Amino acid sequence: MGILRKTQSLAVMLAEFDKSSHAISAIDLIRRLSNKLNKTTVYRILDKLEDDGLLHSFLGKNGIKWYAKCNGCSKTAHTDVHPHFQCVDCGQVDCLAIQIPIPELPNRTALMSSVLIQGKCQNCL
Amino acid sequence: MGILRKTQSLAVMLAEFDKSSHAISAIDLIRRLSNKLNKTTVYRILDKLEDDGLLHSFLGKNGIKWYAKCNGCSKTAHTDVHPHFQCVDCGQVDCLAIQIPIPELPNRTALMSSVLIQGKCQNCL
DNA sequence: AATTTTAATGCAACTAAGTTGCAAATATAT
DNA sequence: ATATATTTGCAACTTAGTTGCATTAAAATT
Numbered sequence: 001m002g003i004l005r006k007t008q009s010l011a012v013m014l015a016e017f018d019k020s021s022h023a024i025s026a027i028d029l030i031r032r033l034s035n036k037l038n039k040t041t042v043y044r045i046l047d048k049l050e051d052d053g054l055l056h057s058f059l060g061k062n063g064i065k066w067y068a069k070c071n072g073c074s075k076t077a078h079t080d081v082h083p084h085f086q087c088v089d090c091g092q093v094d095c096l097a098i099q100i101p102i103p104e105l106p107n108r109t110a111l112m113s114s115v116l117i118q119g120k121c122q123n124c125l
Numbered sequence: 126m127g128i129l130r131k132t133q134s135l136a137v138m139l140a141e142f143d144k145s146s147h148a149i150s151a152i153d154l155i156r157r158l159s160n161k162l163n164k165t166t167v168y169r170i171l172d173k174l175e176d177d178g179l180l181h182s183f184l185g186k187n188g189i190k191w192y193a194k195c196n197g198c199s200k201t202a203h204t205d206v207h208p209h210f211q212c213v214d215c216g217q218v219d220c221l222a223i224q225i226p227i228p229e230l231p232n233r234t235a236l237m238s239s240v241l242i243q244g245k246c247q248n249c250l
Numbered sequence: 251a252a253t254t255t256t257a258a259t260g261c262a263a264c265t266a267a268g269t270t271g272c273a274a275a276t277a278t279a280t
Numbered sequence: 281a282t283a284t285a286t287t288t289g290c291a292a293c294t295t296a297g298t299t300g301c302a303t304t305a306a307a308a309t310t
Binding site: 001004005007009010037038039040041044045063 | 285286287288289290296
Binding site for chain 2: 059062063064065083085088096098100102103105107108109110111112113114115116117118119120121122125
């Protein structure tokens, strides 16, 4: 349903995403904010921010959910699709500002694709 | 550690993978075999078959784990890497016999990549 | 073939990530 | 200032997967 009210919790969450340019996993966010926000609240605000096109979500290693800021998305059009990179050493996750072309598939229609590249980040090389 | 003994459970599991050419989710396998095998056993045999290069695993929609037969992999070299396709309507998952090239990433080393394409399969079009 | 050894299995209990229902608190509208 | 509606916290739940341990079943040894 998206964000309707400017609450304290919302401010806290947005501040957290403004702090760093990396993606943040839901779990980590819950841990970081555990003294301020309930985990249910965190999940719910993440949902709404995604609905509103301010965040996008994707699955990292082991199927856990990550969130990062969107670039140029709106409530109606999530156009900011890109691969994500996760460092196998430090676990850090980033959006990659590149496009991976998906070829035409015979007998199938591709609607979306998710690409996770794992490897070593600059710090861990 | 891989498969060491030829057990009844192993035979049951292999039979299940021979039945269909599609990928099978761990959960579905557990459900299908619930009258014959315990879920712990299913998970353990899947692990071993993956170690041995007979199956490969990957994450589908919602981060749940899928398994499919490998083509030309061995205990030491898992060379059969490819994208997977999941139908958004029927949920069916298949390996795609194509290669998605991953470009060089500045300041990073890519070690592996996983690509999940979602869309409509032939049946559901 | 009987016995010993070692691996595989089933079970119950657990973990981790995420979800749901509901009462209480907090924004916003009146 | 009050009423209305959304948000929050809490506890309890769900789902996928894991762990420890006693029992069972392969395979090796005699």
